[in-house]
Amino acid sequence: MAGNIPQNLKYTKEHEWARIEGNRVVVGVTQHAQEALGDVVYVELPKVGSTVSAGKQFGVIESTKAVSDLFAPLSGKVVKVNEALTNNPQTVNSDPYGAGWIIELEPSDSKELAGLMDATAYGNLLKNA
């Protein structure tokens, strides 16, 4: 069930991933999360320019059956959102680490990075779940 856990990403216990790109961080949900959600049919995105807080809800993801909150891995300002998900939310299922990314952040506190898991720790979390 652990599925695909790329080594170059950081993870949260809420099954979000974060990819650090210079002073930006791209955020999405993991392979495990998309599998658990089932067919994603709607993603409610935050506004560009809004601020998010680590561990706090920043959006909503809905599958055919369930409504789930999306939690920010890091605090910061939203600089981009994946508008393509509005028309093609199922991209989260088909390519969770690529075209299914959700938001891009400008983190406000680099110290928070230390609170994220690496791929090994996240893999252990899934194994022990």
Next chain:
Amino acid sequence: MSRHTPLNEAHRRLGGRMVDFVGWDMPVQYTSVIAEHEAVRTAVGLFDVSHMGEIEFTGPGALDAANKLITNDLSRCADGQAVYAGLLNDQGGFVDDVVAYRFSPERILIVVNASNKDKDFAWMRSRAEGVKPVDRSDDYAQIAVQGPKVSGLVQRLTPVEVSRIGTYRFAEGPVAGVQCIISRTGYTGEDGFELYCAPGDAEKLWDALLKEGQRDGVKPCGLGARDSLRTEMKYALYGNDIDDQHTPLEAGLGWICKLDKAGGFIGRDVLVKQKAEGVKRKLVGFELTGSGIPRHGYPILKEGQRVGEVTSGTMGPSVKKPIGIGFVPAELAAEGSTFDVEIRGRPVSAVVVKTPFWKKS
């Protein structure tokens, strides 16, 4: 500890994602709700619905005893015919919605929701006159086979001429060598059969349908697809859309209430009065015109005031729109009426549309 149907092992082997559903361990999906939904709309799907209850009336007076409890009229049916009906309380609210099968005037089988089985049985025991019902739920497994390719599939497995079984009719005979009640009924809006068999035979029947159905593109389907399929048809789900506080007239199910039937039925007088006075609230189907997905329990607003509630909603996989069902004041029930659905504190516009949402092209 959830109860298991006779197909529990089969679901696990097929990779079903098991969840507790009203005390039963059932598959919500095997691969994808949308793919399973599509299989039923375009090919054929299999559903384990063995958790449903079966309550039987047998012997002289069986028909009259059962008929007095339900809103539809078994006396107008032929043997081998089934009807959809309400089982009402004295206030006209739903105790349950059921399908009643008339084998003969001396054998009536009433199929009830799993969630309500014990309540229904106690209700029927306490209110039935003459013949007392028997709970036969443990004697039946049930597999629903639904989709446009169903008749070819079932026909290849049975000597019974299935083309002669009309809608809401049933026959008895072997399917894949398993003795079944072969009922042309369903909950998907597609052609389909519901096959009732002995629990010990269920896996043999299930496996045969899966194997023989390969060339039709058969898929095992979970509760998720069952829900999205029925929602696109605006078929009511007990506990979501209908309950003991709402009458069939409010739910748009006046057609299952035979107010003039000989002997009447429990709840009839309330319905007669309600019909004369007009209902104050109605169950409607709507589409969201704003963005979001309506869900059970979301408030319905008109000019900022709460006037009703969403009872079911989903992103319709076939209609490809966010659709919902909900109770609204009668003056907002006409097609084209507009209101808002409150989604996470935000009003999202909606319009009442003609139902079923899904129409076969």
